[in-house]
């Protein structure tokens with residue numbers, strides 16, 4: 001369990017993390033999202049005692065990280081997979097970390113097995129692929145068999161097989177009752193991996209809810225296709241119903257249920273060629289939550305000016321978010 005209370009970090013005049021409160025619970029994967037510069041890394045660094053809060057506090061399993069006698073046994077973190085001694089073998093790298101906590105060599109071999117590194121355990125870390133490096137970072141985080149795991153961008157740059165492995169592994173760790181905090185820029189990946197999401201924007205918590213709730217809040221819309229779609233659109237025209245024309249035969253309707261639209265079409269005697277509910281994606285929800293929170297904004301992919309009003313298909317995309 002990780003608990004942050006009024007957690008604040010200032011660098012000179014810049015407030016990187018601004019009095020945030022959140023709880024990361026055991027038994028589930030919590031996704032930690034936010035545009036570049038939102039304060040995710042700073043928060044993670046404070047959780048594991050690499051940065052000191054300016055005010056407020058954050059605890060892991062009830063205590064600040066530094067107050068744990070054997071922190072590796074409480075929390076395992078993958079913050080920078082490249083932070084390894086490249087001349088050592090994977091096994092020796094893990095043995096060196098284990099030695100700092102009196103962790104037996106038996107456990108080193110166990111985590112090598114858990115992360116599928118057996119065949120490369122005696123090879124120099126300097127020659128590792130990105131995927132192997134991430135596995136090694138996760139193996140190091142698991143050494144102390146901690147109840148809490150923090151993985152910063154664990155799938156960054158991995159191939160599909162590596163992404164699948166990290167996803168399954170994170171879910172397995174949560175199923176064992178551990179607290180798993182995972183940051184990523186890949187929203188589609190979070191939708192598949194996380195149970196709960198915390199979104200930061202400019203140092204504030206802009207969302208903290210189960211994935212299902214965040215997806216539900218996107219609302220979605222009903223796509224209607226008919227050769228006489230104009231007649232349906234006219235009949236639906238009410239203040240709380242928004243009808244967007246897509247082409248001559250298709251409209252998107254927000255604020256009216258598919259059943260109501262079907263009944264309207266039947267009453268008019270108009271043929272329907274499509275009546276489908278289109279759910280919002282986590283990506284849509286994320287972009288709408290963080291629309292005002294990005295540090296640097298670029299024009300949309302369609303070339304529209306920064307911050308221009310846009311529909312679901314032309315949301316402004318920032319380089320940072322799309323990374």
Ligand SMILES: Nc1ncnc2c1ncn2[C@@H]1O[C@H](COP(=O)(O)OP(=O)(O)OP(=O)(O)O)[C@@H](O)[C@H]1O
Nearest residue numbers: 011014015016034035036037038039040041042043
């Ligand atoms: N050591 C530092 N000195 C000064 N400013 C810093 C320092 N570390 C972070 N910042 C600033 O604090 C803010 C939050 O940065 P942080 O790296 O925590 O964001 P992030 O959400 O992890 O971003 P990214 O997705 O790019 O990793 C940024 O504006 C950043 O420039």
